[in-house]
Amino acid sequence: MYSQSIVEWSPDYKIKLADFQSPQTEINNKLTSYSIFSGANMDFSFRMTTGQFMFTKNFNEKVSTTFNKDAAVITAPDTLTAQKLVDFGQYSFDLTELYARKFRKEMHEQKGAFSDVSFFQPIYQKLQQEMNAEAARVLKSTDLGRKTQLLKEEHQRVHSQIAVLSDFCKACKPLKKKKKKS
Numbered sequence: 001m002y003s004q005s006i007v008e009w010s011p012d013y014k015i016k017l018a019d020f021q022s023p024q025t026e027i028n029n030k031l032t033s034y035s036i037f038s039g040a041n042m043d044f045s046f047r048m049t050t051g052q053f054m055f056t057k058n059f060n061e062k063v064s065t066t067f068n069k070d071a072a073v074i075t076a077p078d079t080l081t082a083q084k085l086v087d088f089g090q091y092s093f094d095l096t097e098l099y100a101r102k103f104r105k106e107m108h109e110q111k112g113a114f115s116d117v118s119f120f121q122p123i124y125q126k127l128q129q130e131m132n133a134e135a136a137r138v139l140k141s142t143d144l145g146r147k148t149q150l151l152k153e154e155h156q157r158v159h160s161q162i163a164v165l166s167d168f169c170k171a172c173k174p175l176k177k178k179k180k181k182s
Contacts, residue, residue, distance in 0.1 A: 038072060098133040
């Protein structure tokens with residue numbers, strides 16, 4: 001169970017300015033710059049015996065995408081800029097879920113009966129790098145979400161990719177591959 005400051009990703013949850021609860025959050029017309037730390041995070045953890053691990057192929061429920069309200073920060077000179085940053089924060093939260101689904105899919109496809117417990121580490125590291133590069137690209141191209149139309153287009157692209165990976169939501173059970181009959 002998470003504390004009230006941790007929100008698990010859901011397609012229905014929309015981040016609000018009030019969710020940026022870090023003491024560093026500030027909207028003040030004396031500020032000359034703006035910034036955001038989204039508070040979105042992808043976590044992976046599991047506890048199981050060696051036998052359980054050998055026969056486990058679906059790790060979907062072991063990967064979580066969360067938003068930490070207490071860590072989320074926005075600084076902006078006005079509420080209009082702050083709202084654009086909130087929109088970028090939602091994009092970031094959804095992008096993190098997209099990469100969580102990619103991680104679940106890769107683990108599902110690469111896990112074999114004799115895989116080592118650390119088989120997921122290179123997958124996680126590769127996807128974390130890809131996600132960071134994608135977030136940095138969109139951050140720069142949209143000016144932290146201030147180019148609202150471009151952010152909407154990028155966000156729609158993320159939503160479309162999430163839909164394609166619908167079998168890899170946290171609660172989903174991916175379809176098993178059917179064995180070919182000889």
